Amino acid sequence: MLETSARLLQLLSLLQVRREWTGAALAERMGVTERTVRRDMDKLRSLGYPINASPGVAGGYQLGAGAQLPPLLLDDDEALAVALGLITVTSGPIAGIGEASVRALAKLDQVLPSRLRAKFASLRSSVSTIASPGSAVDPQVLTAVSAAIAEHRVLSFGYTAWDGASTHRLAEPYRLVTAGRRWYLVAWDQQRTDWRTFRVDRFQGVPSPRQRFPGRPLPAADMAAYVQQAITRSPYRYQLVVRVHAPVATVAEAFGVTTAVLEQDGTTAGATILRTGWDDLDTPLANLAAAGFDFDLLEPAALREQAFGMAARLLRAAAAPPRAGAVPVN
Numbered sequence: 001m002l003e004t005s006a007r008l009l010q011l012l013s014l015l016q017v018r019r020e021w022t023g024a025a026l027a028e029r030m031g032v033t034e035r036t037v038r039r040d041m042d043k044l045r046s047l048g049y050p051i052n053a054s055p056g057v058a059g060g061y062q063l064g065a066g067a068q069l070p071p072l073l074l075d076d077d078e079a080l081a082v083a084l085g086l087i088t089v090t091s092g093p094i095a096g097i098g099e100a101s102v103r104a105l106a107k108l109d110q111v112l113p114s115r116l117r118a119k120f121a122s123l124r125s126s127v128s129t130i131a132s133p134g135s136a137v138d139p140q141v142l143t144a145v146s147a148a149i150a151e152h153r154v155l156s157f158g159y160t161a162w163d164g165a166s167t168h169r170l171a172e173p174y175r176l177v178t179a180g181r182r183w184y185l186v187a188w189d190q191q192r193t194d195w196r197t198f199r200v201d202r203f204q205g206v207p208s209p210r211q212r213f214p215g216r217p218l219p220a221a222d223m224a225a226y227v228q229q230a231i232t233r234s235p236y237r238y239q240l241v242v243r244v245h246a247p248v249a250t251v252a253e254a255f256g257v258t259t260a261v262l263e264q265d266g267t268t269a270g271a272t273i274l275r276t277g278w279d280d281l282d283t284p285l286a287n288l289a290a291a292g293f294d295f296d297l298l299e300p301a302a303l304r305e306q307a308f309g310m311a312a313r314l315l316r317a318a319a320a321p322p323r324a325g326a327v328p329v330n
Contacts, residue, residue, distance in 0.1 A: 106150070148207070
């Protein structure tokens with residue numbers, strides 16, 4: 001059994017991960033009795049931590065907003081600096097820490113004292129970020145989604161679909177995945193009774209948490225790969241497979257993770273297999289040609305036919321004499 005001081009720190013950490021815990025769940029997680037949990041809660045209250053308790057079968061313990069910021073006990077200026085820094089990182093270019101920043105921001109937002117909230121809102125409104133296609137995500141939306149994932153609560157939100165239509169969704173949130181500067185939520189859509197991948201920048205306002213949901217098996221073991229598959233291939237009319245005669249790292253500089261799935265070619269040394277989806281064939285052909293690599297068109301057969309047609313048009317354009325009145329370019 002953990003010593004009292006170590007047990008209290010573990011208890012504080014658990015209270016920040018989920019908004020509400022039953023005494024039985026905490027006791028099982030920590031390997032102690034419910035009586036020990038009650039005593040530890042009293043100790044935390046005596047140390048100044050705001051622990052709320054609700055009675056009944058559905059009741060439990062909550063860590064309320066208060067005078068201290070466990071477990072680091074930050075002062076006011078430090079708390080504001082950390083919160084603003086986390087907001088910046090959630091939309092920043094540093095790989096691998098965006099999702100962790102969202103979780104940390106959700107924890108900090110849960111216990112931020114009321115006296116700091118107005119000042120924090122003022123500071124946040126005075127900080128601007130140069131807009132980019134994948135960075136227009138409200139940190140409040142990310143925080144709300146992250147909290148709902150931790151608490152297993154259904155989210156109600158307005159959403160702008162790919163065709164611009166406004167819809168209302170009820171979904172069970174499971175994972176937040178970041179791809180470059182864009183965030184995606186993997187959730188079970190209750191109205192469509194199927195898994196869906198939502199772009200968080202298309203949320204219309206901050207989503208509202210609803211009732212708890214029991215959970216269900218995830219659609220894939222590797223959720224990052226699942227999202228990549230969803231955003232690069234599934235929604236499109238054509239599924240393209242191309243062999244690019246360049247290493248994966250080099251090809252990745254021209255085709256990002258939100259455009260194509262890249263893997264090393266097992267049959268041709270130094271080549272990359274590129275898989276992507278498009279609703280037309282001319283655009284990917286133009287992109288491939290502009291990238292400057294040699295490549296082989298593997299699938300579908302219609303892609304090769306389209307390439308012949310495009311090549312013929314280009315040859316005709318190159319062979320045709322300039323039209324009268326055209327301005328020569330040196």
